[in-house]
Amino acid sequence: QQICAGAGSTVKVGVRLTTNPKGLWRKFGILPEKLAQFWERAQECTNLRFQGLQFHTSWNLSPAAQIDFIRHLGQVLSGLPSAALDQIRFIDIGGGYWPPQGEWLQAAGTSVGKLKMNLGQDPGAPHEHYRLPSCAIEVFAGQISDAVRECIHSVVPCRICVEPGRWLCNDAMHLLLSVVDKKEDDLVITDAGTNAVGWERFETDYFPVINLSRPALEEKPCHILGSLCTPHDVWGYAYWGEEIRIGDILMVPTQGAYTYSLRQHFIKPLPQVIIL
Amino acid sequence: QQICAGAGSTVKVGVRLTTNPKGLWRKFGILPEKLAQFWERAQECTNLRFQGLQFHTSWNLSPAAQIDFIRHLGQVLSGLPSAALDQIRFIDIGGGYWPPQGEWLQAAGTSVGKLKMNLGQDPGAPHEHYRLPSCAIEVFAGQISDAVRECIHSVVPCRICVEPGRWLCNDAMHLLLSVVDKKEDDLVITDAGTNAVGWERFETDYFPVINLSRPALEEKPCHILGSLCTPHDVWGYAYWGEEIRIGDILMVPTQGAYTYSLRQHFIKPLPQVIIL
Numbered sequence: 435q436q437i438c439a440g441a442g443s444t445v446k447v448g449v450r451l452t453t454n455p456k457g458l459w460r461k462f463g464i465l466p467e468k469l470a471q472f473w474e475r476a477q478e479c480t481n482l483r484f485q486g487l488q489f490h491t492s493w494n495l496s497p498a499a500q501i502d503f504i505r506h507l508g509q510v511l512s513g514l515p516s517a518a519l520d521q522i523r524f525i526d527i528g529g530g531y532w533p534p535q536g537e538w539l540q541a542a543g544t545s546v547g548k549l550k551m552n553l554g555q556d557p558g559a560p561h562e563h564y565r566l567p568s569c570a571i572e573v574f575a576g577q578i579s580d581a582v583r584e585c586i587h588s589v590v591p592c593r594i595c596v597e598p599g600r601w602l603c604n605d606a607m608h609l610l611l612s613v614v615d616k617k618e619d620d621l622v623i624t625d626a627g628t629n630a631v632g633w634e635r636f637e638t639d640y641f642p643v644i645n646l647s648r649p650a651l652e653e654k655p656c657h658i659l660g661s662l663c664t665p666h667d668v669w670g671y672a673y674w675g676e677e678i679r680i681g682d683i684l685m686v687p688t689q690g691a692y693t694y695s696l697r698q699h700f701i702k703p704l705p706q707v708i709i710l
Numbered sequence: 711q712q713i714c715a716g717a718g719s720t721v722k723v724g725v726r727l728t729t730n731p732k733g734l735w736r737k738f739g740i741l742p743e744k745l746a747q748f749w750e751r752a753q754e755c756t757n758l759r760f761q762g763l764q765f766h767t768s769w770n771l772s773p774a775a776q777i778d779f780i781r782h783l784g785q786v787l788s789g790l791p792s793a794a795l796d797q798i799r800f801i802d803i804g805g806g807y808w809p810p811q812g813e814w815l816q817a818a819g820t821s822v823g824k825l826k827m828n829l830g831q832d833p834g835a836p837h838e839h840y841r842l843p844s845c846a847i848e849v850f851a852g853q854i855s856d857a858v859r860e861c862i863h864s865v866v867p868c869r870i871c872v873e874p875g876r877w878l879c880n881d882a883m884h885l886l887l888s889v890v891d892k893k894e895d896d897l898v899i900t901d902a903g904t905n906a907v908g909w910e911r912f913e914t915d916y917f918p919v920i921n922l923s924r925p926a927l928e929e930k931p932c933h934i935l936g937s938l939c940t941p942h943d944v945w946g947y948a949y950w951g952e953e954i955r956i957g958d959i960l961m962v963p964t965q966g967a968y969t970y971s972l973r974q975h976f977i978k979p980l981p982q983v984i985i986l
Contacts, residue, residue: 458933458935460893461893461899461941545828548824549829552825617737618736623737632908633909657736663738668734698971698974699971700972
């Protein structure tokens with residue numbers, strides 16, 4: 435308000451709502467219960483024009499968390515003065531819509547595997563993978579639409595926005611690596627390191643390592659490691675292929691979300707990005 | 711060898727030794743037991759001049775792991791032909807020498823805390839910190855020297871190198887943050903996010919957050935969070951100071967190792983680096 439008043443201009447504003455008042459998620463937004471109070475304050479700010487709401491429940495393998503919050507929000511909205519409701523032009527249902535292939539984990543990424551590691555045991559065999567199923571985007575769309583119709587549009591006939599960033603990005607980028615050394619029958623080193631994705635993703639998340647040079651519908655145990663000077667520089671513990679040799683081209687598919695944006699200039703140069 | 715032969719030049723080479731033949735560490739180096747074999751191959755490479763050895767045991771809170779490997783290496787060396795020993799000009803004892811303040815952990819970084827989290831419980835109170843003690847650098851120097859004298863120099867009178875990078879860097883950089891918002895009495899937001907260090911360090915590692923603007927020898931519980939759109943953007947769960955307000959300058963000390971080199975261009979601009 436101060437900045438706008440100083441510049442003699444007016445801006446449209448929205449406010450984020452807190453979906454979880456406990457733990458680290460409470461840093462985001464204001465509690466829905468404080469919306470009436472927020473609106474009153476916003477009315478006093480003559481250079482701000484309150485227009486809408488946003489919330490984000492994250493990591494949505496199904497629309498359950500979003501629907502729960504939509505129901506809660508509907509109740510809160512129905513208690514607001516009609517002057518406040520008249521100002522709400524949009525509600526943004528945030529992101530975290532999971533890709534349809536689900537969340538795939540290494541044994542070390544599961545709660546049983548973590549528990550075993552905590553007790554000093556191996557988390558599980560390297561070729562064991564675990565899938566947490568997710569819903570198709572049509573299921574998200576259908577169920578969220580039903581909830582919006584019932585709980586939101588019955589109170590406020592506003593525009594609904596969504597942010598399916600992860601869903602869009604996930605399948606849009608794939609990593610290509612070359613095998614530069616084969617130190618043992620079950621240990622190869624690649625040219626790139628996991629600084630290309632900026633975190634030690636593949637110790638807990640499973641993605642297939644596909645040997646494009648010698649394809650086969652069979653997965654073989656093998657440590658597929660990068661060339662950084664850290665032992666956490668892991669692509670996977672197995673590859674899909676007939677065998678694996680120096681010079682082979684490997685693909686780690688569906689690396690579009692939270693990788694390119696987190697990459698690190700660390701020891702190895704960043705891989706080239708080719709847009710097809 | 712091929713490259714050097716092609717260029718008509720000769721290069722001095724050393725070889726890294728594997729300190730742990732199991733798990734992800736096995737990617738580094740060759741087994742000490744294969745050193746004789748390696749030396750024979752190196753002799754055949756007329757453009758390479760074998761000169762030395764390196765090993766790295768990492769995360770050394772005490773010199774125990776380094777000394778164990780030095781003893782093992784002494785035995786291996788005493789079995790090598792004297793022609794091989796004559797070529798060894800240096801042995802490099804790698805890095806990972808821990809700073810003297812020890813390793814400080816949040817409850818979530820301890821094995822008990824991890825186990826509790828695995829069982830769905832809180833890892834521990836936010837103001838509980840845990841210290842794994844480490845040795846002074848003089849203790850490392852003294853004990854490693856004794857082991858080298860006894861096990862290495864009795865066989866090979868070579869130069870000894872060390873890589874105390876973490877020890878040198880750790881205390882050489884500190885982070886300064888400003889408080890930009892105080893959302894609750896026990897929740898503040900800072901201008902910088904943890905992309906400045908490139909990993910979610912402070913969820914498991916403890917470093918004091920020192921309020922330079924209102925100093926006090928008392929630590930008060932408060933979520934100190936960055937301004938990224940991730941809930942893992944945590945600096946700490948408490949601060950040292952009388953109180954905390956918008957505009958206060960906070961210091962997170964001793965952030966020199968594995969931070970600057972891992973930082974990420976992610977959402978927020980990277981902080982300026984000032985060399986004093």
